[in-house]
Amino acid sequence: MEKIKLIRLDNLLLDKKNPRIHQTISDDITQLNLAEFIYKNFGINDLKDSILKNGYFPVEPMVVIPTNDGTDKYIVVEGNRRLTTIKILCEEEYRNKAVSLGRRDDFKASDELIDKLKKIPCVIAENRDSVNAYLGVRHLGGVIRWEPLAQSKYVYNQILIEKSKSENKLVSHAIDKFVEETNNKKSDVLSHFYKYCIYQYMQKLIEDDRSIRASIDNKFSLLEVALGKSGRTSIAKYIGIESYSRLNPEDYESIIPESKEKETIRLINWVFSENPPIKESRQINEYLKPILKNPVSTKAFEEGEDKEAALLLSDSFDNIIRKSCNSIHKSLTHIQQNWDKTQPESREELRGIYKANVLDKIEKTNKAVDVD
Numbered sequence: 001m002e003k004i005k006l007i008r009l010d011n012l013l014l015d016k017k018n019p020r021i022h023q024t025i026s027d028d029i030t031q032l033n034l035a036e037f038i039y040k041n042f043g044i045n046d047l048k049d050s051i052l053k054n055g056y057f058p059v060e061p062m063v064v065i066p067t068n069d070g071t072d073k074y075i076v077v078e079g080n081r082r083l084t085t086i087k088i089l090c091e092e093e094y095r096n097k098a099v100s101l102g103r104r105d106d107f108k109a110s111d112e113l114i115d116k117l118k119k120i121p122c123v124i125a126e127n128r129d130s131v132n133a134y135l136g137v138r139h140l141g142g143v144i145r146w147e148p149l150a151q152s153k154y155v156y157n158q159i160l161i162e163k164s165k166s167e168n169k170l171v172s173h174a175i176d177k178f179v180e181e182t183n184n185k186k187s188d189v190l191s192h193f194y195k196y197c198i199y200q201y202m203q204k205l206i207e208d209d210r211s212i213r214a215s216i217d218n219k220f221s222l223l224e225v226a227l228g229k230s231g232r233t234s235i236a237k238y239i240g241i242e243s244y245s246r247l248n249p250e251d252y253e254s255i256i257p258e259s260k261e262k263e264t265i266r267l268i269n270w271v272f273s274e275n276p277p278i279k280e281s282r283q284i285n286e287y288l289k290p291i292l293k294n295p296v297s298t299k300a301f302e303e304g305e306d307k308e309a310a311l312l313l314s315d316s317f318d319n320i321i322r323k324s325c326n327s328i329h330k331s332l333t334h335i336q337q338n339w340d341k342t343q344p345e346s347r348e349e350l351r352g353i354y355k356a357n358v359l360d361k362i363e364k365t366n367k368a369v370d371v372d
Helices: 031-042 045-054 080-090 092-098 101-107 111-116 129-141 148-165 171-182 186-208 217-227 234-238 249-254 258-271 281-291 295-302 307-313 317-341 344-368
Strands: 004-008 062-066 074-078 119-124
Touching: 031 080, 031 092, 045 080, 062 129, 074 080, 074 119, 074 129, 080 092, 080 111, 092 101, 129 148, 148 171, 148 186, 148 217, 171 186, 171 249, 186 217, 186 249, 186 258, 217 234, 217 258, 217 281, 234 258, 234 281, 258 281, 281 295, 281 307, 295 307, 317 344
Parallel strands: 062 119
Antiparallel strands: 004 119, 062 074
16 A cells, blocks of 8 residues: 555545445445444544544544546545544535534534645555455454454455455355455454354344344344354354354355254344343353253243243253252341341231242142151
């Protein structure tokens, strides 16, 4: 890439092929609508505050490529959030399009700052391919990382682009080349690549079955937690994946066996549906992974048991009794320690609850375990 050059703001275009945009957008989208899209989906408040306070740092140039349409215009392939921010701060039509009426004054630069932002420091690259290695280093393993879904989509697309250009048309060779060019670990690249393959398969299941009311885009990080970096979790095994290293990359379009479609749909409903039983990464590790390690607890969860009940069944029956006894001991201790703190007028009611929920159950349990 060449040295830093100053390019007029009017000649800089937002990139419709921005790798960070994992959502589907129209090829005909206007620059105004694209700025609005970036503003609403990725946020610019941090950049807005920084630029209003400090101006634009020339040490962080945008990376651009020529449009090659006979004009002096350039497409920004690195720095689209920054360009969106500057356009909104400096140009009224962008501000009116993206920002709600009540907040527009907060997104307006002074005349002095607008004058300083008329030309932006940029590095001109020859074409999009020449920037790929730079983007891979900067946003996959570098300090300024994209969101997990954007990262995986970028890796997936770049590998398939490289595959289409190579003579042997092998995904495995494309993966090796991407690893070499970006200096990322192969295990990380495989993780991104296969996660996106699985994401696409899940998306297709959702689209084909309207009874599945789920969205993965905003919860993609949970897919990463569920499958792990190497694809060796009990959840990955549940949908037919032993580990990413054992998959054949040439079969990337069918890495989940057809026989595991029902299991994959269950996983979507458990984690990505509108009101799932597993709502966050902590619950994936605490509940779903141990549940799916055991056939008994797996079947119970599949049949509608709640996650607490299914989790109990994930252990041996001996340990279930041990853990339950420990839990009961803690609960009875809490009752004993806090009884004197209750309201005197409530104690008769509380005694009734205690008798119905504890003493009667203890009497039945004593008979079951043959304790006098």
